[in-house]
Amino acid sequence: MGQKIVHPLPRTISEGDVSLYIAFTGSRFALHSSNEVAKEFGYEKRPIDDVLMFHMTFGKSVQDISLNAIANLGYAEISFPTPVYVGDTVSMTSTVIGLKENSNGKSGVVYVHSIGVNQNNEEVLNFKRWVMVHKKDKKTLTGIKEVPTFSETTPILDEINIPKIECVDTNATGGEFFFEDYEKGERLNHPEGITIDDSDHTLATKLYQNNAKVHFNDHMMKSTPMGQRLMYGGIIISMARAISFNGLQNAQWIYAINSGSHCNPTYAGDTIYAYTEIIDTIDHKREDIGLLRLRTIAVKNQKSEEILNPKDEDGKYLKNVVLDLDYTVIIPKNKTKK
Amino acid sequence: MGQKIVHPLPRTISEGDVSLYIAFTGSRFALHSSNEVAKEFGYEKRPIDDVLMFHMTFGKSVQDISLNAIANLGYAEISFPTPVYVGDTVSMTSTVIGLKENSNGKSGVVYVHSIGVNQNNEEVLNFKRWVMVHKKDKKTLTGIKEVPTFSETTPILDEINIPKIECVDTNATGGEFFFEDYEKGERLNHPEGITIDDSDHTLATKLYQNNAKVHFNDHMMKSTPMGQRLMYGGIIISMARAISFNGLQNAQWIYAINSGSHCNPTYAGDTIYAYTEIIDTIDHKREDIGLLRLRTIAVKNQKSEEILNPKDEDGKYLKNVVLDLDYTVIIPKNKTKK
């Protein structure tokens, strides 16, 4: 408890990373595609896509936290406090905030609080995570059970670190819908489906310097029940976010990821579809922006509109459902529409 | 008629896009590979490859013009009025210049004039295009038939927007041949063949933010007669241009694309070859440069030298011919040779 781990390998994010991310995902959010749009929004230049920044920073913790984990169990309270730009260098530190021995005495759950910073030590990513790992000493029962509690959703602050939005040119962003146009309970079936191949996902995961063996080593994976390389779950988050552009064009900022589940594995050749439910519309004291709490469900090899409920009668995810993501985005209000 | 469509998603072109384009195509034109060569040619730094710029800008219009089109019928008078550099942001607007109802009353042809500009509103791309689309009202015959006329070739202006070429170091460009060395009717068999895989073409098309479903969605395409993802035709234009380096090393500027036909589909695994005919040599009032009107034929899975005529006796393209491109390049004159 309280152990602090400085993850090695700070990473400078470059224009090359930005281009590769667009090539991997086909992402079209205007804020991250165009310096001119970013300037209209009050930025000096286009900030890095939040999900790309997440992968780049998160990748640092794989070596120390999850490389030999039995399972990645969950995430909570993920936030993106400060925008990141080309040329910034991100690094990450984790602190152990919880420990729980499993009843078998052979493994346990470790809870960590991870904070990513830029070169000026400003927080760019903040999240909690828990993984199941083997115990070194499998014979001694310690009975340790210090489990932290997490908010169901990342708290929304009064101060949000994005420039005041004066106007949004819908001719540039490609979307006509603003905060007031979404209703709680509404569902958006995003029409696009994108197939992911071997090179797509391994190039991306290597770019993020995430070195979990299951993603890269086909020779090793052939002798596992999977029989092939497993796709890094973050790839699916990226694809779901990119596919959700159609219907959420102006929701260009991820404020938080509240929780997420990789419900089923994905492999090369899978085609990813997605739909989004508006869980909540959250007004903000700022006059220019509001927030939407979203649930995006990614599905493999089946059109998203065919999935009415991602879980079956027993509460088990359908076999084609691959991601259940609960997150909160920022979207300008109608008054900014130009 | 006269309707103006502002295509969303202006795009900043970066060093990452330039590197990816070289990785996709293997293109070796020195002007686009080396800042030092570009400076010798009078540029401040290397301009963006014309075909890359075309894809980046053209990609913007897919959503509005051709996403749900029945067919892309043709292009005309494509020109590249201003060089584009890393850091520039391109966007595009189209105006409807022609409408023709098909005799069945259910579909028709729409002609548009599309203009791409940079962040300073300077024209960087200018072309006309026509696509066949479904009619909303399939029952009412309108009889509309306003068909614009196009020049067979993009007109060549007295002012050409490239620096005065003082000298060309053939040790740098890799080519010994200049304007005067080419003869009308001459044929160049480019020796290289390059195989394109799934990830190559889908990464490229996603980078261009061209979101036509047929290129990405293998799940959907499996239930079509094609049975697999169709390659974006622009990929073949890029490959043909890159392969044509061998024999046209000093023809580093595309002045215009006069017309083009994607004669047959291409799929992952196809190997692309190409040959080029010199349709015309066109002197220019500038003393440093001339132009070559070229016809480059791209062929799949067959050496280009085996194709004597891309069409059979009935005027139908041979089944391995995948591109018939009529375009005009700029090439320095012999006096610039160093």
Next chain:
Amino acid sequence: MGQKIVHPLPRTISEGDVSLYIAFTGSRFALHSSNEVAKEFGYEKRPIDDVLMFHMTFGKSVQDISLNAIANLGYAEISFPTPVYVGDTVSMTSTVIGLKENSNGKSGVVYVHSIGVNQNNEEVLNFKRWVMVHKKDKKTLTGIKEVPTFSETTPILDEINIPKIECVDTNATGGEFFFEDYEKGERLNHPEGITIDDSDHTLATKLYQNNAKVHFNDHMMKSTPMGQRLMYGGIIISMARAISFNGLQNAQWIYAINSGSHCNPTYAGDTIYAYTEIIDTIDHKREDIGLLRLRTIAVKNQKSEEILNPKDEDGKYLKNVVLDLDYTVIIPKNKTKK
């Protein structure tokens, strides 16, 4: 003898190339990943990975030296005299330093000394290489036999062109071991294995503008005994170097490549493993750094720890051994540890 060949196509290296290299290899050496780490080491910004620079510069010579060669026979005395940065433009010149006719009179060996420079004409790469080529005149025996001699290892100079290393933050580099921690004869089994797909290796080789047909043209290769595209040997050097990170985290500079052998071909789908032997530990008059002479063996589709000796009793390489690389790296001494 003495003929000088200026290889065409100088190449500007960009942030895009750096990102792509990380995506291809998953390389994690901190010096090349982070500007902040590079600054701590006394650089203005992160220098280009030595192997990437090698490929970029070496690629230039393929067209003139080895495109139609019967075989690439060997390399010697490869050194990296000056660091290269994003924005630098590299080019290369070769001089013929040896000629030896084969006894059949139909082919011979050409020895060249190749020097790569940056835009300021500073040497960035220096090596000797020999290839077997066809003779133009196959009928006349010339008896020529001028064979240069090479050092077994690239000589180590008193002046080494890297900044004085004040301190190395092991929290940043991810490695605890310094010069004094390695012993002659020690063996490091690097645990990772990485599978390479078609797009990975062809994108990389095209990025390097290495246009040897065997790497790209599947249509042509299908009618050869290989039956498929052959991977560019440099890809394996890159993968072996990236995989060797685990155990050599602080050995971030390649001082020299003494010799290397591509023992067996690699194809798409192969998984690469590697182990490294410390051939020698070489102290240096500088107080901050020492050198390690390494032998890294790359193996395909078999864990590196299973290979005790890369050669069988007859001195022939085992069929899964794909690279035998003898090279020298620079590594800080213990006193720099922070």
